[in-house]
Amino acid sequence: MLPFKLIYHERYDLNLGTHVFPSQKFRLIRRALLDQAIADEDDFLRPVPAADEDILRAHTADWMRKLKTGALTASELMKLEVPYSPELAEAVWLAAGGTILAANCALRDGFSANLGGGFHHAHPGHGEGFCAIHDVGVAIRTLQANRSIAKAIVVDTDVHHGNGTAAIFRGDASVFTLSIHQENNYPAYKPPSNLDLNMADGADDDEYLGILLPAVEAALDEFHPDLLFYVGGADPYCEDQLGGLSLTKVGLRQRDLGVFSAARKRGIPVATTLAGGYARRVEDTVQIHVNTIVAARDTAIAFPSTSPARLH
Ligand SMILES: [Zn+2]
Secondary structure, three states, rough: OOOEEEEOOOOHHOOOOOOOOOOHHHHHHHHHHHHHOOHHHEEEEEOHHHHHHHOOOOOOHHHHHHHHOOOOOOOHHHOOOOOOOOHHHHHHHHHHHHHHHHHHHHHHHHHEEEEEOOOOOOOOOOOEEOOOOOHHHHHHHHHHOOOOOOOEEEEOEEEEOOOHHHHHOOOOOOOEEEEEEEOOOOOOOOOOOOOOEOOOOOOOOHHHHHHHHHHHHHHHHHHHHOOOEEOOOOOOOOOOOOHHHHOOOHHHHHHHHHHHHHHHHHOOOOOEEOOOEEOOOOOHHHHHHHHHHHHHHHHHHHHHOOOOOOOO
16 A cells, blocks of 8 residues: 555546557556555545636636637647547546646645646647646646645656646746756747756766756755646656657656655655656556656655655
């Protein structure tokens, strides 16, 4: 049994078939966590779809209406890069509800993980790159509206820049956005995050961790967030089809452990989401995401108290 909750819904799977986005990974990650005896059935919670009023905290009414009615234009569909279906809309509403639930569980337990979400390319008024609704943006704004948190940090380690996150929170001093990504990769235009760590093609474990971990520590010390949202992409992996960095599975696990322990040492709860992962072998993507949950468990065991061992 895990010391925190995992959030999952079987409708996260979009049944996209041979699409490069392996939406079956959500189901496979849950299965692997059970098969590897990392989690048991009692560790899972089922989310409900986010309320429309919460979706509207991060998105325009026009975009929400288009998603609910299937009224996307041809160019909006091209940008989204996944076919529209009512099931897609249901899945992204559920993913947003899942990240809200993960955030609330993290405030209680110190950690929680949505085994979905991390749709960091979604913008207020359009979708992009497989991302229709920005679940993390919706969750942050919802918890702020409910006065559960005042300030949040987003640590985005997907290999692609968190352009939607930057667009949603530009000019919002209550949210610190940090993205580490491959500079020469999608999206072509990268609206500025509070901190963008641009990695060169082929950067390896040492280069990546040497840049990321000190930056996270400094951001936490400077910003004092109430909650850290981790967008834990599996696509910095060296064998990813849509990524051009050279991280190993060991390096990716050190990445997760480093970020989680930096937060935990400071008493900052962590809500994780999955984001991208397009390894040639889907089982590699699944295992990298599973390892993120193991890193959260190991960090929770290493630092059992959720009260701050404050460094400040
Ligand atoms: Zn990505």
